[in-house]
Amino acid sequence: MWNNFYSYGRSHFSYCPETKQIFSSVMRIQTDRGHTVCDTGIYKIIRHPAYFGMIVTAIGIPLILGSLWGFIPSIISIVLTLIRTSIEDKTLLNELNGYREYSHKTRYKLFPYIW
Numbered sequence: 412m413w414n415n416f417y418s419y420g421r422s423h424f425s426y427c428p429e430t431k432q433i434f435s436s437v438m439r440i441q442t443d444r445g446h447t448v449c450d451t452g453i454y455k456i457i458r459h460p461a462y463f464g465m466i467v468t469a470i471g472i473p474l475i476l477g478s479l480w481g482f483i484p485s486i487i488s489i490v491l492t493l494i495r496t497s498i499e500d501k502t503l504l505n506e507l508n509g510y511r512e513y514s515h516k517t518r519y520k521l522f523p524y525i526w
Contacts, residue, residue: 440502440503440506440507446507447507447508447509448507448508448509448510448513450513450516450517454517455517456517456519456523457517457519457520457521457522457523458500458513458514458517458519458520458521459496459499459500459520459521462492462495462496462521463521463522465488465492466489466492466521469485469488469489469492470485470489472485473485493521496520496521497520500514500520
């Protein structure tokens, strides 16, 4: 059962680079590569679906291992992901053309109907 939780998170994370033309682990506006707002697919529902997938995966790992100790690095990872999401969202709002309008249409950063 917990394997499904992990698999869902990983597949969600893996789906994002296929949908988005520009996908990078480094946060920067890639004007040299024609960086634009992606508002199709899962990006219509949440603005940072890859981070959502990372969080679901981080929760799934200690559940699969059956280890309460495994939640310590998972919680740290989740907190850092939430911080990065906020920083990235602010950067995109200020620097990427069209992102402010997109953020009004797609209200949720990570969790539909929550945040």
